[in-house]
Amino acid sequence: GAVVSQHPSRVICKSGTSVKIECRSLDFQATTMFWYRQFPKQSLMLMATSNEGSKATYEQGVEKDKFLINHASLTLSTLTVTSAHPEDSSFYICSASVGGRVLFFGSGTQLSVL
Amino acid sequence: DQQVKQNSPSLSVQEGRISILNCDYTNSMFDYFLWYKKYPAEGPTFLISISSIKDKNEDGRFTVFLNKSAKHLSLHIVPSQPGDSAVYFCAASTLEYGNKLVFGAGTILRVKS
Numbered sequence: 001g002a003v004v005s006q007h008p009s010r011v012i013c014k015s016g017t018s019v020k021i022e023c024r025s026l027d028f029q030a031t032t033m034f035w036y037r038q039f040p041k042q043s044l045m046l047m048a049t050s051n052e053g054s055k056a057t058y059e060q061g062v063e064k065d066k067f068l069i070n071h072a073s074l075t076l077s078t079l080t081v082t083s084a085h086p087e088d089s090s091f092y093i094c095s096a097s098v099g100g101r102v103l104f105f106g107s108g109t110q111l112s113v114l
Numbered sequence: 115d116q117q118v119k120q121n122s123p124s125l126s127v128q129e130g131r132i133s134i135l136n137c138d139y140t141n142s143m144f145d146y147f148l149w150y151k152k153y154p155a156e157g158p159t160f161l162i163s164i165s166s167i168k169d170k171n172e173d174g175r176f177t178v179f180l181n182k183s184a185k186h187l188s189l190h191i192v193p194s195q196p197g198d199s200a201v202y203f204c205a206a207s208t209l210e211y212g213n214k215l216v217f218g219a220g221t222i223l224r225v226k227s
Contacts, residue, residue, distance in 0.1 A: 105157035
């Protein structure tokens with residue numbers, strides 16, 4: 001399957017700092033990428049749809065000023081958690097499609113805010 | 115409103131036997147369904163999918179069945195292997211929603227050797 005690379009895999013930060021997570025499509029171009037979040041023992045919840053060259057579309061209840069998404073190229077989308085707080089601690093995962101209906105996921109980023 | 119439901123939180127199966135994981139959905143606009151396997155602290159891995167124009171899709175040990183009238187799909191794994199132990203997520207999408215995946219809550223599968 002298509003490869004989606006996500007970095008970092010794990011980050012621990014102090015409350016109030018910002019954290020950037022990168023998602024790259026390694027062997028294909030992705031005009032659209034999706035960002036998900038998973039809390040422990042829960043399902044994957046869609047946060048936003050990242051569109052290359054335009055603004056991201058956020059799901060209801062997701063603060064766009066807190067979770068900044070930039071999709072500057074066809075192979076890179078970034079999610080920045082601004083002024084992180086302990087309640088933002090979660091597992092963040094990006095995904096992309098080669099062009100069909102199947103989404104391929106990155107390896108995820110475990111964010112822990114102290 | 116949970117549009118995709120996996121009502122069994124966990125399933126335990128003996129090695130070599132069949133594992134059957136179930137999923138129900140409520141939104142009749144969904145026209146594409148997928149199963150993913152996931153380990154803790156890793157991203158989901160795509161297993162198999164099915165379009166709503168089909169009722170069965172098979173790939174090796176994995177078969178997905180779709181019953182549109184019942185809004186129900188299932189994943190059969192046969193024979194089950196200890197390496198299949200993981201969390202399995204059912205997901206659904208429709209192009210009406212931009213191909214976004216809506217996930218079920220997941221089912222923990224344990225295959226005992």
